[in-house]
Amino acid sequence: MAVTVETELVLAGKFRVLFPHLDERQRRLLMAAEARALGYGGIRAVARAAGVAENTVARGVSDLDAGGQPLGRTRRPGGGRKRLVELDPELRAALLALVEPDERGDPMSPLRWTTKSTRRLAEELTRQGHRIGADTVADLLRAEGFSLQAPTKTIEGKRHPDRDAQFRYINDQVKNYQDAGDPVISVDTKKKELVGQFSNPGRQWRPKGEPVATRTHDFPSDSLGKVVPYGVYDLAADAGWVNVGTDHDTAAFAVESIRRWWNAIGRADYPTAGRLLITADAGGSNGYRTRAWKTELAAFAAQTGLRVTVCHFPPGTSKWNKVEHRLFSHITMNWRGRPLESHEVVVQSIAATTTRTGLRVHAELDTGQYPTGVEVSDADMAAVPIARHAFHGDWNYTLHPQPTIGDAAHQPDRPAPDPALLSDPLLTGLSTQDLQQLTTDLDELRQTHRDARHEQAARLAQQQGKRTHAPRSGRPPRFTLPDQVLATILHLRLQLPEPTLAAMFTTSRHTIRRAINEIQPLLKLHGTTIAPMPEPTTLTHLLQTITEQTEPAS
Incomplete structure (x- = not known):
């Protein structure tokens, strides 16, 4: 398609205005760009409009195709408008004091409890004497490595060791x-x-301008x-x-x-x-x-x-x-x-x-x-056929479909299991002789520790000039040492909770807790480890097994 005369006239007017401000190379590149934009016949038309030889325009097209280095800046170093951070050296520090009051800046910042939008930041900086717009605030924040971010839920609180x-x-x-x-x-x-x-x-997608109408307030009433x-x-x-x-x-x-x-x-x-x-x-x-x-x-x-x-x-x-x-x-x-x-x-x-x-x-x-x-109640909980696992029995447990020891709601006066059954080796993992010997050894350890504590207390009283009194025997405990040892062994081996043990031994949870806290250190000193049963099972099932094993013998 031929280039019209009107196009050549427009180009001629453009060249007359621009050529006085351009050097020789810039003129060639401008003419080459116009020739390329016109397409076929563009070199000849541009040459006529500029009043130069066609070879000059062709050289400019070759320069464009060769991809030569840009001419570089023509403004003198230091020319142009200065950046705000150069005109106002305190601007950067003032901005950081507003966006990071907890880390770098003033903890009493007026924007501490508000949304730190670029508009609010610009208004506050202007109030402090730093004239700046919201867009410039955004540019400065990006230059400092800031970006718009939402809170992330990553803090899980105290981590459990297990x-x-x-x-x-x-x-x-x-x-x-x-x-x-x-x-x-x-x-x-x-x-x-x-x-x-x-x-x-x-x-959700709906016709434009027709959102679903809902209440303005979420009142439960x-x-x-x-x-x-x-x-x-x-x-x-x-x-x-x-x-x-x-x-x-x-x-x-x-x-x-x-x-x-x-x-x-x-x-x-x-x-x-x-x-x-x-x-x-x-x-x-x-x-x-x-x-x-x-x-x-x-x-x-x-x-x-x-x-x-x-x-x-x-x-x-x-x-x-x-x-x-x-x-x-x-x-x-x-x-x-x-x-x-x-x-x-x-x-x-x-x-x-x-x-x-x-x-x-x-x-x-x-x-x-x-x-x-x-x-x-404790009695109802004791009747639950639950078997706690060896690893974290509070988190991992099995409920069996076997009937319970007895429904406390229907049998409030349910008698506790026979102590002879609770001492069975199937429950304790120890023979009768070993259990008796362990109880005797623990009694001696407890008495030794009591005597040592009394001697230490007597020496301390003597140093302070106080009178010493012989230890009182007191009344015999209702929850005897053999029962304390047995309850602790059942707790460790069967993972039985305190309410269940309290119901079995007809005592309170606090008594069971005190017994366990006293016997466990003695077991450690004695060097005895009570390993939990490898397969979780219920106390009811074990008692039934023991009863079935003893019935033929009787």
Whole structure:
């Protein structure tokens, strides 16, 4: 396409204005750029418009194609407008004092408790006499290595020394159960949600200018109540069961959710299972210190015939629980930006949750009543058929489906087990003669330490000029030394808790605690180690075994 006369005239006017300010090389490069932009016939047209030879324009095109070095700066060194940090040497320090009052600057900064936006920073610096705009503040902050960042949840609090060991223990238990084809579930309670026309974080696609209208305030009095989603996540099946409660988050509600999952899905998916592994957080309705959680699970084990093993994550590590990031996170993403207007919306939104990896979720509404404040007595707790594992028996334990020693609610005057049975070698791991000899040795050690303490006290009193008194024998203890030794051995070998031992020996928990605290150091001095039973089992099962073994002999 030929270059028109009008184009040549425009180029001629441009060259007349610019050429006086350019050197020879710059002129050639300008003409070459215009010729290249015109395309075919551009060199000839530019040469006519500039009044130069075509070879001159062609040389400029060759220079562009050769990619020569830039001409460099034409302004003299030091020319141009000075930067603010050069004009105001104190500006940088003043800015850092505002954004880092806790580390470098003034702890009494006026912006200490406000959002440090570039606009606020610019206003405060201007008030201090440093005239600066918000954009320049942003440039200075970036030059100092700052960027916009949100807080990150990385501080987990005090780390338990057995945290990693518990993680490994849970992992081994999960592998053992899954290799055997037994069910493994992760359980927890999701955050409570208000039911009603309330805003829900997140966004969803809608016609432009037509957002969903919600209430301006989230007052519980304007709601239809709260829902408590309790999740049961099957690790092997990648399936979730969510029991949406409308009452309180209690241990009874937590176990009822597991019961509903087992009756509806678990029993069919694992028809030959004889045991169940539950991984749970350390606190809440399914916490390891919650008595009601263990008594309710014991009832569930008795109903289903399953041996229920529970492994708790260490305190402060709930985010590692599979139900959190395999189930609850996807539920939150699924109903983002959608008001939970009714119980049906909550249930259907949970049930519609899926992932590309195959997650499926079932949800049901639970309108049952689960009152709070239910207390479990020491006697009731002692009747629970629980077997604590050798490693952290407080976090890892198994509830057996065998009948308990006796239901304290129906048998308040239940007699304690026969002491002869409690001394059986199957329980203590020691023969009768060894147990008697150990008790005698510990008695001598205790008496030796008592005499040493009395002698030390007498010497101290003599040095201070005080009168000394002979030690008083006092009345004989109700909880004798043989019972103290036996209770301590049962505590160490069977991982029996203090309430259970108190019920067995018809004494109090405080007496049991004092006995254990006194006998354990003596065992260490004696060089005797009481190893826990390798396979967790219940005291009831052991007593039944002992009774069955002694009946033929009688």
